[in-house]
Amino acid sequence: MKRRRAEESADGLSPAVARYQQRFALALKIQQMTLCVDNQSQDTSRELQWIQSQASLLLYIQSTWYPDARKAKVAKLGNQTQATAHPVESFYEPAVALCIQSQRSRRNDRIQQKSKAVVDMNQQ
Incomplete structure (x- = not known):
């Protein structure tokens, strides 16, 4: 049986x-x-851009196709008190902000x- 050198480990x-x-x-x-993380942030930034573009498109359609409905909503919110109004439904903050x-x-x-998951996978 040979002795191992001091500078070699068990696997050689x-x-x-x-x-x-x-x-x-x-x-x-x-x-x-x-x-x-980089791939995930790129995917989510694309998703966020798409959501924002859809929101602006819907707001544009709503204001051009139904201008009276928008005016009625603003008037209705003006009559409500701040305590009873829904926190998202306001003229300045559309419901898309919640999304x-x-x-x-x-x-x-x-x-x-x-x-x-990556950390757990690498620890195995």
Whole structure:
């Protein structure tokens, strides 16, 4: 039975090579996590742009096709007190704002889930 040299590890690799492999694996893990977050943010920014364009289109259609309905809504909101008015239904803040807020929170949840999945996958 031969004795191993002090500079060799159990699998036959030198400690310097093993450290290099560990650093490379860590760099690869960080790169995968960054790529995952970047792809997710690009997808959600496209979704957000699409939602905003649809919202502006719908507001334009509403104001051009039904101008009297818009005036009636403004008059109705002017008669209500601030305490009884719905927080989203106002002339200055359309109902689409709520949708955009929920999209942002869902996007943040998805980013956290994906990064957690990548970390869990790399720990196995």
